[in-house]
Amino acid sequence: MEKKERDDKAHCLVLPYPSQGHINPMLQFSKVLQHKGLKITLVTTHRFHSTMHRSPFTSIAFETISDSYDEGGILQAETTEAYLDSFQKVGTNTLIELLEKLSCSGNPVDCIVYDAFMPWPLDVAKKFGIVGTVFLTQSCAVDNIYYHVQQGLLKLHLPPDFEILLPGLPPLQPSDVPSFIHAFGSYPAFFKMVVDDQFSNVDKADWILCNTFDELEEEVVDWMAKFWPLRTIRPTIPSKYLDKRREDDTEYGFSLFNPNTDACMKWLNAKPKESVAYVSEQMEELSRGLKRSKSYFLWVVREKEAAKLPKGFVEEASEKGFVVSWRPQLEVLAHEAVGCFVTHCGWNSTLEALSLGVPMVAVPQWTNQSTNARFIMDVWKMGLTASADENGIVRQEEIARCVREILEGDRGTEIQMNALKWKILATTAVDEGVMSSSVYFVMSSRSIHTLDRSGTEQAALSSSFLNASDEDELSKNVCIDQEGQKLNIFC
Numbered sequence: 122m123e124k125k126e127r128d129d130k131a132h133c134l135v136l137p138y139p140s141q142g143h144i145n146p147m148l149q150f151s152k153v154l155q156h157k158g159l160k161i162t163l164v165t166t167h168r169f170h171s172t173m174h175r176s177p178f179t180s181i182a183f184e185t186i187s188d189s190y191d192e193g194g195i196l197q198a199e200t201t202e203a204y205l206d207s208f209q210k211v212g213t214n215t216l217i218e219l220l221e222k223l224s225c226s227g228n229p230v231d232c233i234v235y236d237a238f239m240p241w242p243l244d245v246a247k248k249f250g251i252v253g254t255v256f257l258t259q260s261c262a263v264d265n266i267y268y269h270v271q272q273g274l275l276k277l278h279l280p281p282d283f284e285i286l287l288p289g290l291p292p293l294q295p296s297d298v299p300s301f302i303h304a305f306g307s308y309p310a311f312f313k314m315v316v317d318d319q320f321s322n323v324d325k326a327d328w329i330l331c332n333t334f335d336e337l338e339e340e341v342v343d344w345m346a347k348f349w350p351l352r353t354i355r356p357t358i359p360s361k362y363l364d365k366r367r368e369d370d371t372e373y374g375f376s377l378f379n380p381n382t383d384a385c386m387k388w389l390n391a392k393p394k395e396s397v398a399y400v401s402e403q404m405e406e407l408s409r410g411l412k413r414s415k416s417y418f419l420w421v422v423r424e425k426e427a428a429k430l431p432k433g434f435v436e437e438a439s440e441k442g443f444v445v446s447w448r449p450q451l452e453v454l455a456h457e458a459v460g461c462f463v464t465h466c467g468w469n470s471t472l473e474a475l476s477l478g479v480p481m482v483a484v485p486q487w488t489n490q491s492t493n494a495r496f497i498m499d500v501w502k503m504g505l506t507a508s509a510d511e512n513g514i515v516r517q518e519e520i521a522r523c524v525r526e527i528l529e530g531d532r533g534t535e536i537q538m539n540a541l542k543w544k545i546l547a548t549t550a551v552d553e554g555v556m557s558s559s560v561y562f563v564m565s566s567r568s569i570h571t572l573d574r575s576g577t578e579q580a581a582l583s584s585s586f587l588n589a590s591d592e593d594e595l596s597k598n599v600c601i602d603q604e605g606q607k608l609n610i611f612c
């Protein structure tokens with residue numbers, strides 16, 4: 122094939138592991154890189170690409186490689202091990218073919234940003250002499266735990282009351298660490314992926330990016346940055362929900378399921394402020410717990426899980442609850458009627474709730490979720506963990522208690538104040554420049570407006586607040602509520 126001239130923009134391939142929770146942050150990060158002038162191509166598997174719903178607003182270029190299960194993806198594979206092995210072999214070959222094709226068509230690649238769950242693209246990057254950057258999709262705390270296990274510095278099979286002391290982290294119990302560690306042996310393929318493989322060649326990567334922001338995990342980020350070329354990438358949330366600086370950045374843009382119609386937003390619009398629990402997990406006790414809490418609830422239940430709901434539940438609960446199979450989550454979390462988020466504590470959901478200031482009821486299931494839950498409740502103080510009983514089941518009474526406590530109880534007020542703090546910190550983390558030059562004021566506990574010092578943004582709303590504040594207050598990052606009261610968040 123004849124080689125074409127290349128254009129002058131650096132070209133970066135971004136390779137997420139093919140699942141929604143990995144595509145979302147890496148696609149969002151791709152948009153940031155593109156906005157900064159890089160040429161981006163997002164690469165996913167044939168199967169994943171053919172089943173995704175792509176927003177017409179997504180301007181990122183897509184290419185595909187093969188995991189050899191082009192019809193059914195991981196569900197077609199006999200075992201998770203078989204899938205991961207095949208993805209490594211066939212993925213490597215098809216990635217090489219893709220790099221050659223792009224080079225011949227005048228789009229040579231300068232850098233590969235690859236998901237740490239699949240470490241093999243680094244070998245391909247080295248073979249082609251291009252920059253290899255690993256993207257850690259989970260929290261820095263969780264990465265630190267896995268890294269210590271991989272290095273043999275944290276033992277498996279610890280007694281339940283053992284105190285785990287790791288640099289940069291608060292003391293942890295064995296039940297706080299990811300299930301692949303505390304229930305070692307139950308998920309061998311995933312253990313290999315997140316412990317052995319994820320860190321197998323990390324020392325050879327040119328850069329290590331972590332899907333977190335400094336303020337959220339300061340100590341552990343500082344510690345890991347001492348021996349790794351580590352950078353945090355700030356919250357990967359579309360601009361519409363944080364700094365509102367980019368009008369075209371309103372959604373992630375690539376989703377596995379077809380979003381439900383607007384019936385869900387219509388339902389939310391008719392509910393009072395902060396009265397609804399938004400739920401993204403599914404199980405019988407949860408359904409009874411929600412009913413028992415007597416709160417409004419909006420519940421995402423996947424079609425394949427709907428059969429697990431108690432018979433007649435949807436009809437019986439229809440006065441208080443609304444059940445949908447998929448909905449762009451950010452849109453729901455940003456709605457003023459939503460007062461708390463009952464979540465399985467996936468890292469993206471956790472970051473989204475933190476960034477949008479929505480208190481959480483943590484109901485962790487497996488993998489990294491128990492660690493995220495521990496941080497949500499005890500470190501960021503942004504929610505409550507619904508505790509499991511001696512059989513490991515989170516009972517309906519406990520779920521109802523947590524939902525009520527957050528929506529109506531005294532601790533709910535304290536948690537909401539912390540939620541507000543995290544929303545502001547996430548917004549400021551998106552753009553370093555904002556922090557020193559802006560003042561934030563709060564129209565309600567969920568709606569924060571950013572002004573520059575001249576008050577030009579939101580001018581009509583701003584003048585009274587700016588008048589009420591002296592120059593000293595402006596120079597700190599004060600937060601002022603609707604009555605002009607300082608909330609002392611940054612002072």
Ligand SMILES: O=c1ccn([C@@H]2O[C@H](COP(=O)(O)OP(=O)(O)O[C@H]3O[C@H](CO)[C@@H](O)[C@H](O)[C@H]3O)[C@@H](O)[C@H]2O)c(=O)[nH]1
Pocket residue numbers: 141142143145258259401421446447448449450451466467468469470471473487488489490
């Ligand atoms: O109805 C829905 C449900 C989810 N989402 C989005 O889908 C993503 C889900 O990601 P996450 O919260 O991380 O959950 P999982 O998809 O379950 O993520 C898996 O991958 C994550 C990253 O490795 C881990 O942190 C989780 O534990 C693991 O379950 C988020 O961006 C949500 O906004 C929607 O838009 N609509």
